[in-house]
Amino acid sequence: MDVSYKRLWKLIIDKDMTNVQVRRTAEISPATFTKLKKNETVSMDILLKLCKVLECQFEDIVEIVREEGEVKL
Secondary structure: OEEOHHHHHHHHHHHOOHHHHHHHOOOOOOOHHHHHHOOOOOEOOHHHHHHHHOOOOOOHHOEOOOOOOOOOO
């Protein structure tokens, strides 16, 4: 299973904000923001900070992507 943050980038655009504005307001380091851009896993605390800044729910910014043939647990 992989993680996708496509929903996060779309939401930032929809809210007419920049990545830098969101990163600074949420107090997220540039390195962590780069992890998000690369669809790498980040801590729940980071996702909660983003949800607070963007006034959204977890499922609005992250998606679990299953690979073909992957068995559902």
